[in-house]
Amino acid sequence: VSTPLQQFEIKSLVPGTFDFAGFQIHYFTNSSLFMVLALIAITLFIHVGTRGRKLVPSQMQAANEMLYEFISGMVRDNAGHEAKPYFPFVFSVFAFVLFGNLLGMIPYGFTFTSHIIVTFGLAFLVFLVVTLIGFAKHGFRFLTLFVPHGVPILLVPIIIPIEMISYLSRPVSLSIRLFANMMAGHTMMKVFAGFVVSLGFFGFVPLFVDVVLVGFELLIAFLQAYVFALLTCLYLHDSIHLH
Amino acid sequence: MIMSLKQRAEALKKRLSQAEHQNAPQEGDAPQSSLGVVFRLSVELVSALLVGLLLGLWLDHTFKTKPLFLIVFVILGIIAGFFNIFRSLKGLGLVVNENSDIKDKNSSNSSSKKRRS
Numbered sequence: 001v002s003t004p005l006q007q008f009e010i011k012s013l014v015p016g017t018f019d020f021a022g023f024q025i026h027y028f029t030n031s032s033l034f035m036v037l038a039l040i041a042i043t044l045f046i047h048v049g050t051r052g053r054k055l056v057p058s059q060m061q062a063a064n065e066m067l068y069e070f071i072s073g074m075v076r077d078n079a080g081h082e083a084k085p086y087f088p089f090v091f092s093v094f095a096f097v098l099f100g101n102l103l104g105m106i107p108y109g110f111t112f113t114s115h116i117i118v119t120f121g122l123a124f125l126v127f128l129v130v131t132l133i134g135f136a137k138h139g140f141r142f143l144t145l146f147v148p149h150g151v152p153i154l155l156v157p158i159i160i161p162i163e164m165i166s167y168l169s170r171p172v173s174l175s176i177r178l179f180a181n182m183m184a185g186h187t188m189m190k191v192f193a194g195f196v197v198s199l200g201f202f203g204f205v206p207l208f209v210d211v212v213l214v215g216f217e218l219l220i221a222f223l224q225a226y227v228f229a230l231l232t233c234l235y236l237h238d239s240i241h242l243h
Numbered sequence: 244m245i246m247s248l249k250q251r252a253e254a255l256k257k258r259l260s261q262a263e264h265q266n267a268p269q270e271g272d273a274p275q276s277s278l279g280v281v282f283r284l285s286v287e288l289v290s291a292l293l294v295g296l297l298l299g300l301w302l303d304h305t306f307k308t309k310p311l312f313l314i315v316f317v318i319l320g321i322i323a324g325f326f327n328i329f330r331s332l333k334g335l336g337l338v339v340n341e342n343s344d345i346k347d348k349n350s351s352n353s354s355s356k357k358r359r360s
Contacts, residue, residue, distance in 0.1 A: 165295050165316070165323040166330075173290035173327070177283065223279075 004190035008114055008183065031118070034110045038099040067095075071229065078233035082240050089129060090236070093122065094229035101182060101221030105214070113224075114182040116175060123174035126232050134239030145242055174231055181224050185217045280335065287327035295320015 012026040013033060019025070049064030057065060071091045075083050079090075097113060104111025112118050134142040146163040147156060192213060195206035299316030303309055 161316075161319050162323045162326060165291055165298065165320055166326050168298075169287075169291040169294045169320075169323065169327065172294055173286050176290055177286050180282075180286070 004187050004194060007110070007186060007190060010115075030110045031112045031115065034100070034103055034112050035118075038096060038103055038112075041099050041103065042095045074230060075233055075236075078230060079237040080240065083233070083236050086129075086133070086236055090229055090232050093126065093232055094225055097122065097178065097228050098222065098225035101225055102218075104182065104186065105217060105221060111182055111186055113178055114186055116179040119175040119179040120171065122228075123171035123178075126174065126235065127171040130232075130235045130239045133236070134242075137240060138242060142239065142242065145238065170231075170235060174228065178224050178228055181220055185213070185220050189213050189217060284328050284331060287331055288324035291324035291327050292317070292320040295323065 010026075011030045012028070013030060014026070014028040017024040017026055045060070046064060049058075049060040052058055052061055054061065068091075071094055072087055075087050075090050079086070100113040100118075101111065103109050104114065134145070146160050146167065148159065148163070151159050189210060192206045192210045196203040196210065199206065295316040295318075296313070298320075299313035302312035302316070306312070
């Protein structure tokens with residue numbers, strides 16, 4: 001009998017493994033397949049959308065323009081005008097997370113954003129980029145981020161480790177938020193789908209719930225990509241402006 | 244005539260930038276249910292605690308001071324977690340303090356009530 005958690009299983013698609021840092025690593029799994037599919041989908045979406053470049057946009061072009069303006073507005077409002085050079089980074093992160101979430105909504109699909117190692121990898125990339133930008137812009141003055149304004153001198157030795165832990169917890173909370181939302185939603189959907197079979201005739205009740213849940217999951221898929229990109233913008237703002 | 248048109252355009256630009264500035268979304272502008280907010284806050288708390296725990300374990304492992312750093316950093320992690328919660332609440336505009344505009348809104352409300360009565 002299949003369980004609600006079976007959908008998260010990693011399957012190797014190419015036989016054989018290789019050793020890396022003491023771990024046995026598959027060459028190509030269903031997770032990597034869906035990451036590649038997400039990249040292909042994004043490339044196709046943007047290529048088809050920007051091919052015409054008409055004054056009166058086609059549907060695809062209008063969708064592209066909406067996405068572009070949505071992200072550029074988000075970067076401008078939350079990270080400031082100085083963050084304009086980092087727009088491609090935020091856009092890529094948003095598009096990858098969004099398409100990963102949406103591809104997972106296709107039946108028989110695999111949601112790679114429901115694995116914490118994937119989301120942690122993304123969040124850690126954001127963390128690294130933001131920290132490097134901070135050091136590149138301000139040098140060692142960036143470290144004053146750990147001492148908030150108006151803190152009494154006596155409290156500074158306690159505040160600094162607290163602020164550092166708070167700063168280090170950013171990638172953790174960013175990754176847990178996305179992963180937990182995706183995993184919880186997909187598990188719930190499969191649990192209700194299991195009820196459809198086991199309840200027999202009255203199975204139409206959980207079936208109706210599942211229909212509602214699919215709509216809800218689409219909302220969550222978009223919302224979590226939005227939150228991920230929004231928090232990236234806020235972290236960018238912190239490292240560009242220091243507070 | 245042309246000058247006045249230019250001036251009007253300038254004035255409009257100024258008003259537009261002001262309006263844009265006022266409407267600039269804050270962190271909490273994400274369309275979220277209260278369940279989403281609560282989930283976010285719990286994640287903030289747990290992640291800081293997790294970082295504190297792992298830092299403590301790692302420092303103990305490197306310096307061979309078994310429970311010392313673990314205890315210190317778990318406590319610091321809890322404090323940092325509440326810091327995080329406080330910060331995201333502030334971003335959501337749910338914290339009442341003397342500097343926030345919540346008070347201004349309240350005072351304007353009360354004044355308007357007074358006017359009505």
